[in-house]
Amino acid sequence: MKVAVSNALSISADAVLDALREATRFSVQAVKLGAVCILLGSCTSSTIGRDVLRVGIVSLPPAYGNPYAAMGAPASVTWQQLFDGLTRIDEAGNIVGALATDWYLIDPHTWHFKLRRGVQFSNGSPFDAEIAKEVFDWLLGDAGRFTPVGNELRDLAEVSVLDSHELLIRTRLPDPILPNRLAMVMMVEPNEWRNLGPKAFGQMPVGTGPYVLRTWRNKNGAAELLANGNGWRRPHVNVVELYPLLDHAARFQAAISNQLHLAQSMKPEEMEIFRKRGFDVLVDPSKQIIGIAFDVVGHPESPISDRRVRQAINYAVDRHSISKIITYGIHKPASQGAAPGVFGYNPDLEPYPFDPAKARELLREAGYANGFSIKATIVQGTYANDTEIYQKVQEDLADVGIEITLVATLFSDWIRQYVTGEWRTEAFSLGWNTAPYHDAIRPMDYFSCGKARPFFCDQSMMAEIENAATEIRSTEREQALQKLQIRFHDEAPSLFLLEYGHIWVASNKVSGFEMANGAPQLYKLRYSQATDRKVNR
Numbered sequence: 001m002k003v004a005v006s007n008a009l010s011i012s013a014d015a016v017l018d019a020l021r022e023a024t025r026f027s028v029q030a031v032k033l034g035a036v037c038i039l040l041g042s043c044t045s046s047t048i049g050r051d052v053l054r055v056g057i058v059s060l061p062p063a064y065g066n067p068y069a070a071m072g073a074p075a076s077v078t079w080q081q082l083f084d085g086l087t088r089i090d091e092a093g094n095i096v097g098a099l100a101t102d103w104y105l106i107d108p109h110t111w112h113f114k115l116r117r118g119v120q121f122s123n124g125s126p127f128d129a130e131i132a133k134e135v136f137d138w139l140l141g142d143a144g145r146f147t148p149v150g151n152e153l154r155d156l157a158e159v160s161v162l163d164s165h166e167l168l169i170r171t172r173l174p175d176p177i178l179p180n181r182l183a184m185v186m187m188v189e190p191n192e193w194r195n196l197g198p199k200a201f202g203q204m205p206v207g208t209g210p211y212v213l214r215t216w217r218n219k220n221g222a223a224e225l226l227a228n229g230n231g232w233r234r235p236h237v238n239v240v241e242l243y244p245l246l247d248h249a250a251r252f253q254a255a256i257s258n259q260l261h262l263a264q265s266m267k268p269e270e271m272e273i274f275r276k277r278g279f280d281v282l283v284d285p286s287k288q289i290i291g292i293a294f295d296v297v298g299h300p301e302s303p304i305s306d307r308r309v310r311q312a313i314n315y316a317v318d319r320h321s322i323s324k325i326i327t328y329g330i331h332k333p334a335s336q337g338a339a340p341g342v343f344g345y346n347p348d349l350e351p352y353p354f355d356p357a358k359a360r361e362l363l364r365e366a367g368y369a370n371g372f373s374i375k376a377t378i379v380q381g382t383y384a385n386d387t388e389i390y391q392k393v394q395e396d397l398a399d400v401g402i403e404i405t406l407v408a409t410l411f412s413d414w415i416r417q418y419v420t421g422e423w424r425t426e427a428f429s430l431g432w433n434t435a436p437y438h439d440a441i442r443p444m445d446y447f448s449c450g451k452a453r454p455f456f457c458d459q460s461m462m463a464e465i466e467n468a469a470t471e472i473r474s475t476e477r478e479q480a481l482q483k484l485q486i487r488f489h490d491e492a493p494s495l496f497l498l499e500y501g502h503i504w505v506a507s508n509k510v511s512g513f514e515m516a517n518g519a520p521q522l523y524k525l526r527y528s529q530a531t532d533r534k535v536n537r
Contacts, residue, residue, distance in 0.1 A: 051238045053237045053241070053522065054240075054259065055260065055264075055522070056250075056255060056263040057078075057243065057245070058246065059246060060078055064203060065201065065205025066198045066199070066201060066202035067079045068144065068150060069147060069148065069202075073518050077264070078242060080517070081209055081210065081519075081523070082207045082209040082212065082213060083188070084099045084186065085182050085186055085187065086113060086185065087179050087180070087182050088517065089437075091514050093341050093342070093438045095183065098183070099116050099119060099127065099132070100113045100114060100116065100182075106168075109170055109172070111178055112162075112168055113166070113169065114165060115127075115129055115167065116232065118232065120230040120231075122189075122212040122231070123206050125189050129164055129167050130164070131190055132159075132167055133159050133167065135193075136156070138193070139153055153181070153185070156171055157172045173469075173470050176471060177437055180436075187207065203216070208228075209231065210227065210231045211228055212225065214226050222243045223241070224239065226239055234523070236512075236525060237527065246381075251263045252266065252267075255279075255505055255507070260507070261506065263504065265502045265503065266281075267384040268329075268384065268503065274505045279505045281504070282504045284502045284503070284504065286434075286438070287341075287500055288500055289334045289336075289498070290431055291497055292378075292497070293429075293430040293455060293493060294426065294492075295423040297456065298423050298455060299423075299426045302426045303374070304374065304427065308363075308366040309362070311362055312358075312359040312362035315355045315356070315358045317352075317393055317397065317495060319333040319496075320354060322393075323498055327389075330503070333497075336496065337488055337494075338434055338443070338485065339434075340499070342440055343440060344477075344478060346486065349486065356399055363401065363402075368401075369401075371403065372401075372403070374404055374427060375407050375426060375427070376405070376427035377423065378390055378408055379410070382431075383500055389497065390429075391406075414428070414429075418430075421453025436517055438517070440481045440484075441465075441469050445469070448465055458491060461491075464483065464487065502518070511527075512525050512526050
């Protein structure tokens with residue numbers, strides 16, 4: 001299985017990297033057009049009216065409308081408007097129905113799903129159990145299993161149809177979070193998918209979501225979405241424009257001047273500015289843990305191969321000051337690889353205290369009383385103020401004799417190293433991201449020997465990880481995950497920094513703003529008549 005997974009990740013990486021190159025070219029052009037349109041108020045008259053919702057986001061999906069080419073942000077912000085899975089994660093992090101209305105476990109290997117009736121794709125084709133099976137069969141087939149989403153379904157054994165709206169899904173191993181896992185399996189219209197192929201389908205996607213794509217780039221430089229007339233969830237706003245504004249200053253200026261109705265990834269110090277101007281400010285509750293991971297497997301001769309050194313690094317960093325000063329207390333210090341509210345979070349764990357003396361003591365025990373030098377590969381701009389965060393880490397480590405050189409790189413280069421496992425530096429930026437499952441097992445898996453090309457591998461933990469991944473009983477499974485949090489905390493495969501959620505702002509021209517699994521629920525938004533005001537032209 002490990003060989004198959006390894007090949008799957010390698011092949012999917014090539015496809016993702018090709019898409020990233022194309023998306024980067026497109027996004028730069030969109031910023032040039034979209035930012036000028038937004039900031040100068042020169043958008044065409046058709047976009048100024050009350051029926052257009054303008055949203056500023058960091059970027060569009062690297063593979064456009066191919067929902068199997070990546071997982072999570074930034075793609076999920078767009079894809080959740082166009083597609084549905086059988087399930088979804090709601091605002092509170094609970095698994096609820098989407099295209100499935102009910103499900104239950106028949107035996108440890110078999111799940112029964114009942115599907116929603118009366119659902120159509122945006123082209124009018126009906127959705128039913130046969131269609132769902134066709135989608136799953138493609139993902140489990142020769143081409144689909146090499147995609148990131150297909151790889152996540154590698155333990156599915158068979159999908160069978162009971163009747164027009166009932167499915168049986170069998171797994172090779174017990175999978176207690178299969179319903180969570182299916183939230184990322186977006187249903188595509190199989191005839192269009194088959195006839196066009198993944199790349200062309202990405203340009204003209206057909207799903208069951210509340211919106212349908214009109215164009216990836218209109219004359220304002222935005223992706224334009226229209227209300228899906230065949231959708232089972234009818235949006236209140238008929239037209240959405242998604243502006244891929246890579247530059248934070250562009251998003252801030254467009255939002256504060258009311259040229260955008262929603263804007264993603266604002267900085268903590270800007271929250272009060274927006275609140276005073278009547279904006280709603282929401283910190284995404286689907287938090288991940290900002291961290292710097294250690295490539296122990298790839299650098300066995302490095303000091304970071306010693307657990308005492310990794311613990312020393314955690315003691316040396318003043319994460320409380322980082323939280324208070326750099327993020328204005330919005331993002332709390334992290335104690336483990338999950339945030340509160342995630343299944344498997346251990347409330348009894350405390351963050352490593354800031355203790356430079358303890359750090360120096362551990363370094364002396366490990367034989368590095370005079371310190372050492374390492375390098376860390378980082379992607380800047382992933383989180384608000386992340387450059388300042390990494391610089392503070394650099395300063396704190398220098399105080400205990402550890403010189404860390406920060407090597408900035410592009411995401412395309414970072415993901416190539418992540419997939420191949422061939423890191424050029426001893427450390428690298430990597431969050432503990434529990435999305436889209438809202439379950440602690442996901443990041444534990446990639447911080448373990450279970451990763452196809454691991455960077456941290458402690459064989460003594462694998463039996464516990466496999467037990468937590470397959471335990472069907474909820475209470476026992478939660479306890480197993482909480483014990484693992486202690487193990488990971490003590491083994492310190494990464495520097496645990498902050499519990500981070502992207503900050504969104506919403507103009508007082510709209511109401512009903514909610515987030516679910518890292519994406520705004522645009523179909524729920526309404527224009528607020530009492531606070532509506534003209535947009536500057």
